[in-house]
Amino acid sequence: MTDIAGNVRAIREEIERAAEGREVCLLAASKTKGPELIREAIKAGVDAVGENRVNEMTEKAALGAYEGAPLHFIGRLQKNKVKYVVGRVELIHSVDSPELMQLIGRKAVQLGTVQDILLEINIGREESKGGFAPEETERAVELAASTEGVRLLGLMAIPPVGDVFSGKYTYFDEMYKLFVDIRAKKYDNTFIKVLSMGMSGDFTRAIKAGSNMVRVGSAIFGSR
Ligand SMILES: *Cc1c(COP(=O)(O)O)cnc(C)c1O
Numbered sequence: 001m002t003d004i005a006g007n008v009r010a011i012r013e014e015i016e017r018a019a020e021g022r023e024v025c026l027l028a029a030s031k032t033k034g035p036e037l038i039r040e041a042i043k044a045g046v047d048a049v050g051e052n053r054v055n056e057m058t059e060k061a062a063l064g065a066y067e068g069a070p071l072h073f074i075g076r077l078q079k080n081k082v083k084y085v086v087g088r089v090e091l092i093h094s095v096d097s098p099e100l101m102q103l104i105g106r107k108a109v110q111l112g113t114v115q116d117i118l119l120e121i122n123i124g125r126e127e128s129k130g131g132f133a134p135e136e137t138e139r140a141v142e143l144a145a146s147t148e149g150v151r152l153l154g155l156m157a158i159p160p161v162g163d164v165f166s167g168k169y170t171y172f173d174e175m176y177k178l179f180v181d182i183r184a185k186k187y188d189n190t191f192i193k194v195l196s197m198g199m200s201g202d203f204t205r206a207i208k209a210g211s212n213m214v215r216v217g218s219a220i221f222g223s224r
Contacts, residue, residue: 002222004037008044011203011219018207027072029199029217031056032224035065041220042069050074050093050215054081061088074156074196074215076130079103087111093156093196093215096120096130098143105149114151117144118196121178123171124160131157137178138185145187152187154194155179161201172197172209179210 008026015024028046030038031053038049038060049066051057052075060066070090077085077094085092086107095101095117108115119140122131132140137155144152155178159171169177175197183192198206200219207214218224 002037004040004220005044007220008041008046011216012045014204015207015214018204022207022212024207024211025194025213027074027196027213027215028069028220029074029215030060030065030221031075031217033221035060035063037221038065039067042066046220048072048090052076054078054084057089058084082107086115087113091116091118091153091194093118094120094130095150096122096132098140101140101144101147101150105147108149114149116153117150118154118156118194119144119152121155121157121175123157123175123178126160129158134174134178137182141182141185141187141190145189152190152192154192154196155182156194156196158199159197170205170209172202172206172211176210 015026025047027048027050028041029050031051048070050072072091072093073085073089074093077100079100082103086104104115120131121134121137122129123134141152144150157175179195194213195211196213197211198214200216203214203216
């Protein structure tokens, strides 16, 4: 059996060493894992839980899997599933198009709420991944600033595995630069504070590059 509490403890220690005093949010990426295991992770003190699939999230929520921790949505969000996510999660990490952002805003307005979001940036420009191209970031931030019903908190990325170098800098470094740039610009209606990057295999490097939210799955729950 996987020692979830022990894993969370070890990850926390590693985070602390890498963060050098900065605060880092540990999110448990719980796709394919059942309510029992998720509750164990929450009890062990993770700061949030993140799901990838709407149906799976809805089923597990009905079983009380997420009680005691904020729930985030971190997977690709299909437009026809927006209504099952807005207002039900604290943060959507994976806003990857202007259309999706506007649908989320519209649904939130309908519900009389404001949905916190991150922009997903396709920092490695990979065909297989969604997200805004790095050079589209500024326009997307401006759109978020003027879209009713959404509040932009920052950026998220899933760089190519192993955080290879893209020229002089790593992709994590490039994400940090984008994050610092948009944070410095102080757009209306945005509260840029979250940089979500780093998973089981690379969260230490991500934190050293400036990440303050890591999404960790297999290092907590064991392999999928
Ligand atoms: C599954 C997943 C993770 C966690 O991956 P691990 O390598 O298991 O830590 C993080 N982010 C997203 C978006 C995921 O889908």
